[in-house]
Amino acid sequence: MSLNDFFLHRPQTVAEACELGLKHGQDAAYLAGGTDLLVDLRSGRRSVAHVISLAELAEFQLIRLEDNHLRIGSMARMVAVSSSLEVQESCPALCSAIDAMAGRQIRNLATLGGNICCGVPCSDTPPVLCACDADLVMLGGNGERTVAVRDFFLAPRVTVLEPGEVLAEIRIPARSDGSGAAFQRFALRSGSALAVASVAAWVKLDAEEIADARVVLGAVGPVPIYADRCAQELVGKLPSAESFAAAGSIAAEEARPISDLRGSEQYRREIVEVLAARALEEAVTRARGGGR
């Protein structure tokens, strides 16, 4: 099946990319890996006259550890991200999220920035980035701005990106001693299936006690859901199966799922409860220095 007509732009600089985006506004789409956009264009879910490829922007593909932050260019391919030693060391939860999504051929094309900017509720990386408190650096007509990933998502497929603005870099605080993050997802087959629900958890231990925590839910709301009551519940507690289970049941309440072909609202809450407990347990193991 052929794609409909559009004009393909291949800007060589960020400034050019922003300018084109601004000029064509709603009639343009930025092309990163293409694994989402091309499917949408083909199915008619989206229709634009201008496609602006970001593939030429080599500086957007860098991955490095700098200033105590993992800095990942938005155009870094998923496989490049998850096989990067810096990422594996600093944010193994992100690797778990990437390795569980789609097939290798897709991860070879898809980019981390694309996975974020598409704003699809069941995307796997946003919950991890939220749990890890990442910042997103964006470039646009008005220069650079940085937003916390928490403030990035507005609604399904809607983000704070303005016309002519592109995501440049994802900045994740490097893993510090006593902290750990984990990602758990549930899907209806072993691989290459969209998540029914996912949970990313981050914990900071002080001695044996949980000093701080963030729990973020994916695929169970219009945007990644911060299960703040669940996280709050954990602070000051000793990590244990009981405390994780109690936190999980609060997370289930905080989820805002819909019913669809992958599961009913109620089932998704039940899954969130299980995944949250599992993610917390894994995050604590990592915080104690275990796990990858």
Add this chain to the structure above:
Amino acid sequence: MTGRESGSRLINLTVNEQVHEVGVAPGTTLKEVLRRDLGLTGTKSGCDAGDCGACTVLMDGRAVTSCLVLAATADGAEIRTIEGVAQGNDLHPLQKSFIKHGALQCGFCTSGMLMTCIELIERNPEPDEQEIKAALAGNLCRCGTYPRILEAVKNWRSFEGVPLDTEPFDEHERDQERDLDVAGRGVPRYDGPDKVTGRTLYAADFKLPGMIHGKILGSSVAHGLIKRIDTARARELPGVLAVITAEDVPDRFYGVSPARYDEQILARERVRYIGDEVAAVAAVDEATAQKALDLIEVEYEELPAVFDPDTAMADGAPLIHPENPRYAGNVNTAVEWHFGDVDEGFAAADVVVEEKFVGNRVYQCPIEPHATLARWEHHAGKLTLWSSSQTPHYLRHTLSRVFDIPQGDIRTIAPCIGGGFGVKAETTPLDFCAVVFARMTGRPVMMKYTREEMFTHFRGRHKQHIEMKLGLKKDGSITACQSRILLDGGAYTSFGVITAYYAGSMIPTLYNIPSYKYDGYRVYTNLPASGAMRGHGVPAPRFAFESLMDMAAEQLGLDPLEMRLTNAMQPETVTCNFLDIRSCEFVATLEQAREATRWREKKGSLPPGKGIGVGCGGFVSGAGYPIYRSKFPHSNALIRVSEDGLAASLHIAVAEIGQGCNTVLPQIAAEELGIPYHRMWLVDSDSVLAPTDLGSYSSRVTLMAGNAVRMAAAEIKQNLLVVAGGLLGTDAQGLVARGGRIFCAAHPSVGLDWDEVAREAFSRGGPVTGTGHYSPPPNLGGPVKGSAVGTSPAYSFSTAVAEVTVDLETGYVTVDEFTDFSDAGTVINPVTFHGQVEGGIIMGLGETLMEDTLVRSDGSLVNPDLHGYLVPTVGDTPRIVSRAVESYEPRGPFGAKEIGEGCMLPISGAIANAIHDACGVRVTELPITPEKILSGLRKQRNEAKS
């Protein structure tokens, strides 16, 4: 080429080390450039959404789905496709490994699969099983060759520097010794080398000079009357060559069963489901045709629609075929069978179990989308059709009837088929419209479905609503069985009459059932038509029956496997519904499965969350009667020996859909002729080059075509034995042909080379040929209406044991191990045999646990794609133990029966019973999703509390 001229550009691509400069439009994908512009059709197109992996190529060393790469963004890239994997004639060791392990069937996923594997082994030459599974998660194989792919990748290095031959890789695959030379051995597939190199041509790969493309417009409403169609704007679009509506096509009904011809090429007045064909366009390219469709205006008067059989049968429900009074109440087919006396049977029972079951709308989902290429020869009035049909004969028959073209003037060429499973067993709107356009325009016409159109055309499994009841004595012996089944037929009949009968007829073949009552109603609804799918109509009733057996065993305190043994079918039995069973090793399959799985130790003793379950199945080895009345033999074969006597060609019109008939049939020929397998040529699937065969459906090919082939070979052999007898001065009676020699049975050293005898025969009498034909025994079946369905020369039997883990927190089921013991008669090729069993298990697993096409309240489809409709991936593959329990079927070639469909039937029951063993939850509605299991567990907990 699509897109604006202003946006088109020239790009450089290095493909398989050759530099190309190609002009591409902005929307042109890398896949389109490879297939269309560079003619590299080894890269396949399966879904256009990155879900199936069939189009995988290497781009700068990375495996990518080429359907999701804009060619313009690949400018300067280095591309490697399947055509660039072998070095000249030297296959890559991985390709050899695939062939030798039987890691391919239909071959449609094979190119993509190999490319992903090559990326893997280039970065990790010795991957373990988990790494292979992780790497291949994005490559779907619907034939279920995953277990063999895993082995082929693990062992690829052992093929480095080893030449490819036609010897079996692993002689141990042979389960039982018979006095056979070629048959019975796991020789590599005849089509293997072509499939691993991407050379095999599927229908969509053909390209003829002047070829144009057609697309069909489907109805946007589920039920309505067409008030107006305006095609003017479409006709005006540059590049459009023809636009057709009902007025431009023959006003004739067609279908599968002559008793229920209810389809028309394009809707005349009424549309009956979303997608019902309304108009079609032919244009210079696909994109233009698609654009023209969008310009056709259709005005409908919408009518109330019905989407489930209960509602459709209710009083006052809107009628879907009101013009035909026979379909009152929307009942398309009613079966009311009563054998023996069930009232007496239930009265005599000590225990009666009864339950409602619901099946699912499973789609066959071959990775190859349907495609047709039609060419019309004006001067001669002849039609040639390359169609992805698994039944080229019925295609020809139907086209001849609808278009009034004599069958002899229609040449059907079935290219290789990328998976069928029943969905390619009927003539499609693509076939009809392509013929119409070819005749109108004088140009060859290519038409193909998108993945979404495949789901819309459907013809998948009927969703069945089953009420079943079973009566048993205390010792577990069955006294009666009764079922009432509503089959959701969708808008048209398709194969549905036969489905409705099969849903009833196949239940009494496994166990001794003294009395049996079956009421089946196939009901029209405003949904895509259901049709024939692997195991035709039987998996859901068999799931119900096998579940009831376990429920009864529990009530009676009996072991469910032993209880099955109590009732197991014996050889030489006529069932209560008049089916004539000859060979039958069902008891042995049960006993051997019990021992192999250590059933007695495990059943009821596994830890919580772990379970073991048994299910059984069996199927026909070919339908006893053709679909329309005909006295033609069902299978026909022609064999010709080459003039030098060193080769023989088998001409046969079966369809290789992946099942392996193109390997098994030459084996049968070589066995009977007495020559080595590698001397065989196969000339298949062309109605001009080979005589008629009814095609690849109802698991008929090995037995029926096999018998025809054996007969043709026997004729040649008889001829040669006489010639050899003359040359040796001995009686032909005492001679045997084997292994390329003809010799005295009593004195094997006295003999001649086979080819020498064949040369002599040619010198004396010209072409050395043999013909064979096969028809099932006459008068099969009983004196009851519809009892022809279910008749067959022979029946298969199998026992399957599933071992599962249920995640008690999420309900997720992992099938850890699957053991199958099948009686398929003599196994002609163990590799293809086990490949069928493994594939059936994997397909059955998907059907049981995850597959369902879902419908919205307006009749539109929720998941007509491969990310919403989930089929099993390599990671879902259990460890599979497949064993043959060979019987000798007197009606089969060398004792052979079917395997391809029977192997599907025990799966759902075995898994459902294992899940129940693991967690006590009995799910009676397919698919058994984690959500249903968790809901069952919750109910269990609540009941325990109260």
